[in-house]
Amino acid sequence: MPERQQRAADLLRHAGVLPVITVNTLDEARALADALLEGGLSTLELTLRTPIAIDALAMLKRERPGIVIGAGTVLDANNIRASIDAGADFLVTPGTPPGLADALAAADIPVVPGAATPTEFMSLRERGFRNCKLFPASAVGGLAMLKGLAGPLHDMRFCPTGGISEANAAEFLSQPNVLCIGGSWMLDKAWIEAGDYARVRETAARAAAIVREARAQR
Template structure:
């Protein structure tokens, strides 16, 4: 397997200091561009498009073409085929809920950094054995949240986490206060009712609040 592009020179380099990553499940292609534009206006540039819907690859491609300032990645990537399809659609990074050596290989083949998911010490050891020290903790809330990160960081001091799963605005601040956390992922700034209503102003305000900007009446 080619050497992974995995740590400070990989995922963090591509994310370029962004610390809040919306996890977007887009079922309706028509919402993709206005949703991305609202998030970017709100100060969020890194967007993870989950490959959970039939519209995911098209949505990724549409955003890549129309919102070039967005830094796009594919999430919930479970196999090499999805990884290659994501790369062809314009993804700049790959995220999985767990660790897949075959997905890591496909990501390396496409020259894309890979952020694998872990939930246990055993999984962290497996990821470290292949050179990965930037890891997604998933599902973060369910496996112990802040307390879990503190506990896992004792035996694994060089690992940095991106907790995802059950993260809301309040817990995002708690996670980001930890030196072991380089970013958080979540969907609290893209509530389904706002997306369905096309309330892009509300989503822009929630994005601004998520990144520490001034809150508004829409947040």
């Protein structure tokens, strides 16, 4: 577990911003991944919210080996097995009940379990997790929650996701206990429906620049 937790910390820190994508076709998956990569974001979370998700994950791992892909919205052991079989580099959950936490602890790839309260994070910490997703971040206090967690859970690091935008990304990244932020602001639904992947690429490039500036200021 410690080695996998270190790998999880390293990949989140390297990513800085984790685009959270949901795809409906393989072509859409290719186009979005390419736009994000061209914009400078080489790590993404592909949610398991559509029937095509696992196929898209496997396809991207075959065709775009330079992209690090996490399977998101992992809800149960079946999702874990399917994601690992498809080649996922890591796993992300929106929340982590005890049974799922046990299954994640047994997984042989890095995992980022999600939670929303101090009690949940303490339960994950008891199982050896030190790098977690705060979700839905803004709804449960956002920056104030992260600052509040920093004292009692001083050895834990977070990837807040939910309600983060280009406007507040830098402020979240400035928090010492934040490894990475998750978001979908660079994946506007209207742009995708219009096939305007240039807008995705441009917004991804600005997100990558925010990460670079935040790191320079730390």
